[in-house]
Amino acid sequence: MADEGIRRGEVPKQFQNEQASAETSTLMNVLGYGPHIRQARIEAYKASDRHYTALARGTVTWITTGSKAEGLTSFMESDRDQLIVKESVICLEDGVDSSSVPVEKTIFRSCSRISYSGHCRLLLEKDGTRIHKLVNNALCDDGFGRGLLSSDLYVNQWLNEHKPGEKAVQHERTGPSTPCTVHFLERDIVHALHFYCPSILTRWAARHRYWPSADVVREVVSLGAFVSPVGVKGSDYEHVEWRMCFNTGENVLINNLNDTQVYLYVLLKMVKKDVLKPQKKEVTSFTVKNIVLWIAENNPHSWFHERSLFHWLHEGLYALRVAIDTKELPYYLIPGRNLMAACALDHEQKRSWIATIDEMMTEGPRMILRLPKIRQAIIAHPEPLRWYSGRRIEVEMLVLIWMNRLALGMDEETDVIMQAISRRQTEIEREVRMRMIMEGARENDRCNVLFSLLM
Structure with missing residues (x-):
């Protein structure tokens, strides 16, 4: 897969369905996707994260991610995705000097040469002055006498050690997350580690792009990365692999999309949820997010306005169709990682979804009547x-x-x-x-x- 990701031909100066695009943009604002309500949600969850982090007294940092951090779902509309990042551990990309790391931190060195792109294994390089019991109990031998941090053991250690409170119900683990219900609110919690990977972020920052601005690029780079405890499905080393992720950087990127790009993102998520209706996460909101990020990067920002919304929805559907057909979609931050590689998409389902998307693309603006929330609002x-x-x-x-x-x-x-x-x-x-x-x-x-x- 090429680093340029999703590209199409020249965009016409005169967009089709401009009136319908403008009316739909207004409707999206009324439905709670406008800039003011989005920003209010974003600030509220940031404040909540600061409160949780302060209560932890420097041991962990709480970070809300996903649709709640993006300001795109109401309070009870979906789960709240949160990272809990352990502050006593840091993981370093191969080749990074560790001499400046404080002595109290435990250092792991990433080994990605024999892992799938965007994943790595973590070898213990140096114990901190006080290595945490959960980290110590998740160590195993790599076969050469070196400590290897098992992603599988790490999640299970957290589940065993941290029992839910009186008003919480713990659910079965799904991948790296440990879902729970507190009162009536659903939470997906991932226990992650800091990951310092300057070469990966430098390669991303150096790409030719229309978007985001240089200031936003610098901010994303400054936020660094994390590793979450999940390997490549079906890999021989799945239980000891970790996935590189850039949650805080992705939050910044989504929050710097303009209104039309945000509405495109929301509509594509509705298509995924209400039209395709995947049962085994064959296509996810993360898939859709990456499509929107590639489209935003590869096209002039001035082309995204309220009268061009249906043009970009057509482009987004086309990109989704290609991803389903070819089972290829490069991850926006690490293009070598194929987001469709492990999707459980069988031939019949693929044919059905492609036919559905083709029908939608020929329907023009009427396609949004397939989306229950939009259809109800129009009626x-x-x-x-x-x-x-x-x-x-x-x-x-x-x-x-x-x-x-x-x-x-x-x-x-x-x-x-x-x-x-x-x-x-x-x-x-x-x-x-x-x-x-x-x-x-x-x-x-x-x-x-x-x-x-x-x-």
Whole structure:
């Protein structure tokens, strides 16, 4: 796969379906994907991460990733993906000088020469002044008397040592993540390690590109990388392999897309979820994210505006079709890693998905009627839709403030802000329930109304 990733021919100066694109862009804003609500979500989850990290007193750093960090899902719409990064360990790319690493840190050296691109094994180079028990218990022998950190053992050690609290339910491990439910909220937690890999990030930064700007490129490089405990499916060394990831850098990249690029990303995720409906993660939101990042990098930023949305949706569907057909999609940060390499996509499913995407590409703007959330919004009268969306966004903002007051240790019985939030939530819930009753619904459970507002 070439480093340039996804490329197409010249884009016409006059875009087709400009009016439909502009109307859909407005609709996306009303549905809660506009810049102001996205930024409010992003800041709320950053604040939450700071609270969790402060409580850990320097032992770990909490980082929200995925759709919550991107500001693209409401409070209860999807899982919250979080990294827990151990601060007493650092992993170094081969060839990087370790002399400046503080003595208290345990150092692992990455060995990627015999691993699939974007993956590595971690050899113990130096114990810190106090090596953590979980790290020590995850070490095994590499066959040459050297300590090798097992990704499989590392996850299992965390599961064995950290039992869920009284109000939490631990679920079965999936890949590197340890999912759990706290009250009614789903969380996917990955226990990761810092990874210093200047040569990988330098190669990415040196690519010719239209986007992102030089300042954003420098910021992404400065944020570094992580390794998460998961190997290549089917590899002989899967249990000791780690995957290189750039979660904080990807958060920055997504947050620097313009509105049209964000709407493209959201619509493609809806296509994945509501039209293709993968059952075994054959295509994921991460697949779609990489398609959007490649399209943004390889095309002038001025071509992405509200009247060109359907052009780029057509381009995104085409790129998704090619990825499914060829089972090839280069990872945006490490193009040598093929994101489709291990997808469990059989021949019949591939043919069906390609046929579906071909149909959508010929339908033009009507293709978005296949997406339930968009179709429902189009059918709704503009005034009730705007009224309901306004209440839904306000409730979500209140809940995010509540979440961070709770993380700060505030008591809902005595904290005046939390009391004010509770009163306003009750008012909104009553307004929505009364309007539902006036329009023929019979929903009397206020919790159900609040949950529906947060979905």
